[in-house]
Amino acid sequence: MNKFLKWFASDSFIVSLAAIVMGLLLGAIVMMIGGYNPITAYGALLSKVFGDWYGFGEALREMTPLVLTGLAVAFAFRAGMFNIGAEGQVLMGMTGASLVGIKITGLPALIHAPLAIIAGALFGGLWAALAGYIKAKRGVNEVITTIMLNWTALFLCNYIVRTFLLVPGNQRSVDIQPSASISIEWLSQMMGNARVHWGILLALLASTFFYYFLWKTKQGFELRAVGSNPEAARYAGINVNKNIVKAMFISGVFAGLAGAFETLGVFHYQSVYASLPGYGFNGIAVALLGMTHPFGVLAGAGLFGTLTYGSAGMSFEAGVPPEIIQIVIGSIIFFIAAQGIVRFILKPVYKRKKEKVL
Amino acid sequence: MAAATPVVELKQITKRFPGIVANDSISIQLQKGEIHALLGENGAGKSTLMNILFGLYQPDEGHVEVNGQTVAIDTPNKAIELGIGMVHQHFKLVQSFTVTENIILGMEPSKGGIQIDYKTATKKVKEISDQYGFHIDPNAKIEDISVGMQQRVEILKTLYRGANILIFDEPTAVLTPQEISELIEIMRKLVAEGKSIILITHKLKEIMSVSDTVTIIRRGKVVDTVKTSETSPLVLAEKMVGRNVSFKVDKKPAEPGETVIEVKDVSLKNKEGISLLNEMSFNVRRGEIVGVAGVDGNGQTQIIEALSGLRKIDSGSIKLSGKEIANHTPRQISESGVGHIPEDRHKHGLVLDFSVSENMVLESYYKKPYTQRGFLNFRAINELATRLVKSFDVRTPSIQTKARSLSGGNQQKAIIAREINKNPDFLIAAQPTRGLDVGAIEFVQTQLIQQRDQGKAVLLVSFELDEILNVSDRIIVVYEGKVIGEVRPEETNDQELGLMMAGSRQGGIANE
Numbered sequence: 001m002n003k004f005l006k007w008f009a010s011d012s013f014i015v016s017l018a019a020i021v022m023g024l025l026l027g028a029i030v031m032m033i034g035g036y037n038p039i040t041a042y043g044a045l046l047s048k049v050f051g052d053w054y055g056f057g058e059a060l061r062e063m064t065p066l067v068l069t070g071l072a073v074a075f076a077f078r079a080g081m082f083n084i085g086a087e088g089q090v091l092m093g094m095t096g097a098s099l100v101g102i103k104i105t106g107l108p109a110l111i112h113a114p115l116a117i118i119a120g121a122l123f124g125g126l127w128a129a130l131a132g133y134i135k136a137k138r139g140v141n142e143v144i145t146t147i148m149l150n151w152t153a154l155f156l157c158n159y160i161v162r163t164f165l166l167v168p169g170n171q172r173s174v175d176i177q178p179s180a181s182i183s184i185e186w187l188s189q190m191m192g193n194a195r196v197h198w199g200i201l202l203a204l205l206a207s208t209f210f211y212y213f214l215w216k217t218k219q220g221f222e223l224r225a226v227g228s229n230p231e232a233a234r235y236a237g238i239n240v241n242k243n244i245v246k247a248m249f250i251s252g253v254f255a256g257l258a259g260a261f262e263t264l265g266v267f268h269y270q271s272v273y274a275s276l277p278g279y280g281f282n283g284i285a286v287a288l289l290g291m292t293h294p295f296g297v298l299a300g301a302g303l304f305g306t307l308t309y310g311s312a313g314m315s316f317e318a319g320v321p322p323e324i325i326q327i328v329i330g331s332i333i334f335f336i337a338a339q340g341i342v343r344f345i346l347k348p349v350y351k352r353k354k355e356k357v358l
Numbered sequence: 359m360a361a362a363t364p365v366v367e368l369k370q371i372t373k374r375f376p377g378i379v380a381n382d383s384i385s386i387q388l389q390k391g392e393i394h395a396l397l398g399e400n401g402a403g404k405s406t407l408m409n410i411l412f413g414l415y416q417p418d419e420g421h422v423e424v425n426g427q428t429v430a431i432d433t434p435n436k437a438i439e440l441g442i443g444m445v446h447q448h449f450k451l452v453q454s455f456t457v458t459e460n461i462i463l464g465m466e467p468s469k470g471g472i473q474i475d476y477k478t479a480t481k482k483v484k485e486i487s488d489q490y491g492f493h494i495d496p497n498a499k500i501e502d503i504s505v506g507m508q509q510r511v512e513i514l515k516t517l518y519r520g521a522n523i524l525i526f527d528e529p530t531a532v533l534t535p536q537e538i539s540e541l542i543e544i545m546r547k548l549v550a551e552g553k554s555i556i557l558i559t560h561k562l563k564e565i566m567s568v569s570d571t572v573t574i575i576r577r578g579k580v581v582d583t584v585k586t587s588e589t590s591p592l593v594l595a596e597k598m599v600g601r602n603v604s605f606k607v608d609k610k611p612a613e614p615g616e617t618v619i620e621v622k623d624v625s626l627k628n629k630e631g632i633s634l635l636n637e638m639s640f641n642v643r644r645g646e647i648v649g650v651a652g653v654d655g656n657g658q659t660q661i662i663e664a665l666s667g668l669r670k671i672d673s674g675s676i677k678l679s680g681k682e683i684a685n686h687t688p689r690q691i692s693e694s695g696v697g698h699i700p701e702d703r704h705k706h707g708l709v710l711d712f713s714v715s716e717n718m719v720l721e722s723y724y725k726k727p728y729t730q731r732g733f734l735n736f737r738a739i740n741e742l743a744t745r746l747v748k749s750f751d752v753r754t755p756s757i758q759t760k761a762r763s764l765s766g767g768n769q770q771k772a773i774i775a776r777e778i779n780k781n782p783d784f785l786i787a788a789q790p791t792r793g794l795d796v797g798a799i800e801f802v803q804t805q806l807i808q809q810r811d812q813g814k815a816v817l818l819v820s821f822e823l824d825e826i827l828n829v830s831d832r833i834i835v836v837y838e839g840k841v842i843g844e845v846r847p848e849e850t851n852d853q854e855l856g857l858m859m860a861g862s863r864q865g866g867i868a869n870e
């Protein structure tokens with residue numbers, strides 16, 4: 001408990017909070033310049049998310065892939081790598097889940113759904129591990145390979161959907177078997193048909209797993225050592241290359257889960273995408289917002305999800321273009337990255353705090 | 359002298375960091391035209407004090423007077439305004455800029471407010487350089503000049519900004535002996551021109567040769583301020599570490615036993631095909647310290663990497679107690695009984711962002727009891743760390759402190775604690791005392807000798823000839839990747855060793 005309180009008083013928490021406030025203020029200023037009332041706008045945004053059960057459920061749905069792709073980027077980052085490829089790994093995750101969810105029939109839900117989830121996780125994990133393997137074997141920077149693999153994944157997944165799963169004449173796959181669905185029907189009905197699913201819960205578990213794995217286990221120790229100082233890790237007898245592949249695999253599993261949940265819990269089919277859908281890139285933003293800490297990622301995804309989902313309400317009720325929310329999100333990330341600015345603005349606050357202590 | 363107003367007076371400066379009082383009511387007077395040395399072990403609080411004078415930190419208590427006036431130095435710019443300049447331990451230069459560009463950086467003189475006036479700047483740089491005998495080419499790029507020259511650029515930068523009071527933070531740590539004597543000349547010229555200097559160092563030789571006054575700081579407190587002419591290196595060393603010291607390490611004659619490590623005809627080429635190790639052969643026996651003498655770059659780094667598994671060899675054999683270990687992995691080698699105090703403690707020895715306690719299990723984290731069923735056992739890890747920190751006197755606010763915030767000496771102690779705790783049969787110590795102060799050096803060397811006395815085989819690689827001569831029982835000299843001679847420390851001296859290291863003379867006992 002004490003530890004928990006300490007965390008709230010910690011420097012990084014205060015700085016993040018201040019960055020968020022500053023981002024919202026900047027957004028308000030932009031709205032005022034554009035002739036909108038920021039209070040009405042933010043009010044509309046909040047009421048869209050928290051105004052009724054449907055909005056709340058849909059906002060949770062919106063946050064789920066953000067949590068998982070945020071975790072994917074943060075996990076790779078902790079192991080010293082920049083995974084820009086969550087995008088492609090999400091698509092692979094969707095495809096893995098679709099293949100198992102559509103093609104396999106006659107299984108009870110209790111087996112079919114987990115199997116489809118595992119397939120999605122494996123597809124995403126192996127896709128990311130490929131980038132890790134190329135880095136370990138050939139020293140190719142993972143930024144480059146993951147970007148290239150994003151496009152490869154896009155076309156590969158579209159090809160699979162078109163060839164094996166297509167509803168003729170449509171740009172989408174057939175529906176998954178009902179036994180593979182992870183929607184929570186009763187809750188969904190209670191929430192005005194919001195598309196809530198078990199993946200939301202699993203995303204929470206995933207961030208707890210992240211935390212325990214990285215900071216409490218032997219393998220996490222190795223990953224952190226490799227991420228923080230690969231030379232010293234090698235000196236200490238840690239197999240750096242193995243850990244690079246492992247870290248990318250786990251990172252990809254997070255992203256793959258995001259994709260699997262979208263297919264199995266939200267859409268129940270897979271679209272043919274004309275371009276990259278953007279899940280992975282949002283994950284980078286969320287990881288930055290959460291300072292690459294799993295619980296920070298949860299908070300970051302909560303914020304990001306609230307803002308993006310709520311922005312629809314903002315434009316509907318207050319007539320504010322939803323793009324303004326992109327400005328808000330952009331500036332929050334900017335302030336978190338440029339902590340010097342935030343600290344500078346917080347300086348008077350800190351001074352007073354210090355005097356009190358003395 | 360005593361009657362004159364000091365140019366700088368620090369009055370009862372106190373500075374606290376979490377868990378530590380870095381400066382505890384420190385008062386110092388700097389007189390005009392003197393060189394005032396600050397002497398203290400790593401972590402004594404010297405840099406902190408000077409960072410306060412230079413406006414980088416604010417004191418918690420106390421104040422600063424310049425020429426008798428109380429001043430608030432809240433930024434380095436303020437310090438520069440007051441005529442204070444600082445030459446930092448780590449240079450702050452832009453590598454791809456020229457000397458002049460670096461010097462004017464931040465205060466570029468301009469023609470008509472837009473164009474930088476390089477001509478005037480270059481002329482002024484040249485003038486100052488000539489005045490103090492710096493021999494600097496104002497148009498040279500930083501990346502093309504030596505470390506010693508780069509340091510002069512830093513000095514010039516402060517003079518260019520009108521500094522009368524110069525702070526040097528461990529200026530000689532990075533210099534060759536030749537460059538050190540040149541720097542001392544420069545400092546003498548500076549004071550002759552009326553500048554005043556504060557010199558931070560823990561090298562007693564330099565203090566004795568250049569300073570007028572010495573203030574000794576221990577654990578954040580002033581121990582004493584004395585005139586250099588009225589003291590001696592031994593007295594200073596004892597005040598600094600707070601106990602008796604001897605510059606010569608005490609040790610019994612070695613009683614070597616059976617061979618522990620046997621290196622035979624080990625060769626290794628780099629990617630370009632250049633030979634780095636050329637049929638190198640030597641052995642180390644139980645209960646002896648073998649010193650490796652040689653000019654930097656003659657295969658010392660490579661043989662250590664080969665011995666610890668960090669690098670593959672092309673041919674030859676390395677046997678540990680008769681078993682082949684060449685080209686095994688670092689972990690296999692570590693487990694078969696090799697400890698390694700690495701040359702570069704930041705690159706290899708520590709994960710700086712890990713806590714002290716995590717660093718203590720950097721090599722053993724996966725073993726019981728530190729890992730149980732895949733989970734780290736923090737109780738066992740912290741117990742070990744607490745024990746090692748205590749018995750090796752690692753000064754750290756807590757075992758959860760990040761290794762990064764420890765001073766160099768304490769980082770080194772932490773590594774040594776970890777390696778010795780492994781209880782290895784064969785211990786490699788590469789540059790184990792580099793950058794350490796007298797007290798820490800003595801500690802490290804004593805540890806090595808204790809390991810020897812407990813029957814371990816120790817290989818000591820060092821560029822400090824004094825250390826090689828004092829600590830080793832047997833010395834091998836390497837040249838171009840080959841052992842070119844072997845001598846006994848009591849039968850040689852640094853001249854002879856120096857000649858052998860230059861490759862000019864084969865040693866007493868032929869190795870081949």
Ligand SMILES: Nc1ncnc2c1ncn2[C@@H]1O[C@H](COP(=O)(O)OP(=O)(O)O)[C@@H](O)[C@H]1O
Pocket residue numbers: 375376378380398399400401402403404405406407763764765
């Ligand atoms: N920014 C800082 N934050 C916390 N502790 C510090 C900081 N700077 C220095 N210290 C601590 O203060 C003590 C004095 O450090 P320093 O002044 O660098 O010593 P010296 O220069 O004499 O080696 C050390 O114990 C060091 O760990």
Ligand SMILES: [Mg+2]
Pocket residue numbers: 404405406447527
């Ligand atoms: Mg220092």
